[in-house]
Amino acid sequence: MAEEYFILREGAVRGPVARRELRRLWKRNRLLEQDQIGLSPSGPWHAPALLLGLVHEFVVKQPTFGRGGYRIGYACPGCEATLEAAEEEAGKIDNCPNCGCSHLLSHRALEEIDQLRTQIVEKQHQAQAEREERQREKQQKQQLRQQAREARRQERHAQTQSLPRNSATGGNAMAKREFPALQLVARILIILRNVLLALWAILMLVGLFAVAYGVANAEGLGNQLQLLVIAFVAAITGTLFFGLLALVYWASAELINLALYGAELLEGIQDGVGVPQRSGAERLEK
CATH class of the missing domain: 1.10.287 (Helix Hairpins)
Structure with missing residues (x-):
């Protein structure tokens, strides 16, 4: 399932965090009126959310890379049909083929989406680097433990071999x-x-x-x-x-x-x- 991005007046949130943030903001009356954005705390959390600078509010989903570059998926504010828009379409009016409603794709909203995508890529690279670093540290610790175990074995072997023949703690033989x-x-x-x-x-x-x-x-x-x-x-x-x-x-x-x-x-x-x-x-x- 594609991860949904909710770009609000308070900032950009996504996924489960977005759901909790929407509920919290709604309870504190920091969003617009319920009848204006069609959002309730008990309703479906894929309901329309307000994008910055848009004529109509709608949900923006995770961008996908297509032939023409990144395409931004969103839900139509009228019929909630799934629509797509390319980054170069910013500043243009997009029409829904199902209900015919029109809405403006602002530069500011698409820039916000691009910043989100950049942050996601950076976090993915950072997480990958952290995993590789943990793997290297784990391998180094295993090698150090193996070397310490071998050193202890050789030390114990040398000590027991040097004991007298009738010693009660003799060597390997x-x-x-x-x-x-x-x-x-x-x-x-x-x-x-x-x-x-x-x-x-x-x-x-x-x-x-x-x-x-x-x-x-x-x-x-x-x-x-x-x-x-x-x-x-x-x-x-x-x-x-x-x-x-x-x-x-x-x-x-x-x-x-x-x-x-x-x-x-x-x-x-x-x-x-x-x-x-x-x-x-x-x-x-x-």
């Missing part, structure tokens, strides 16, 4: 500096697991040779079957025992490694640097 005892426990558990597996394999071989020797020297089929059943039960029992114990050792070591890696990852996130993924064996080697 948290698993290496803060929990040497846990790392030692994890290594011992892995060693115990490997020892159990080796011991289980040795016992299986010894048991196999013992069963073979017993079966070869046993007298009668019953004694041989009895030895085979005993050997089978002993093998199953030993496998379950050593396997379960080795599994417990291995699971405990992996849980410790997982806890250490989680601590290292959290420390890296707090410092703003990523932590590379490594397997449990690589962490134990380091």
Whole structure:
């Protein structure tokens, strides 16, 4: 919807401000008589308003740019039909094609309209410049915050890296500096697991040779079957025992490694640097 301009004896106002100003001026009786301008506080606010120097009063709407330059739209004071006039028509009489009423387009009124248009363009340019300035300031603040965050991270990183190896507030490699005892426990558990597996394999071989020797020297089929059943039960029992114990050792070591890696990852996130993924064996080697 085109924005309407109301050019009054008190000055030029437009849009919602114009509506409030018209109501205020009407209540204070600073406009002409109601029957002279056809305006009431409860009536439609696009009703005719008094232009400076015009024979008949009418509403002037926002100028539009056409082929012949800026054209000024207004409402006919007789039938309120929408009419247009060019700036070069100032000082001429304009006739309404609908009702035939005549009204004079004064130089002073059109100059007032041109001043309004100039003010609008200046305000638009000023608002655009302010938006661009706010955008630049916002980008500069973001860059400064990023630089300050990076400086704090580097300072904290340098401070923690300079601490002793067993310090409780070590650097990024948290698993290496803060929990040497846990790392030692994890290594011992892995060693115990490997020892159990080796011991289980040795016992299986010894048991196999013992069963073979017993079966070869046993007298009668019953004694041989009895030895085979005993050997089978002993093998199953030993496998379950050593396997379960080795599994417990291995699971405990992996849980410790997982806890250490989680601590290292959290420390890296707090410092703003990523932590590379490594397997449990690589962490134990380091």
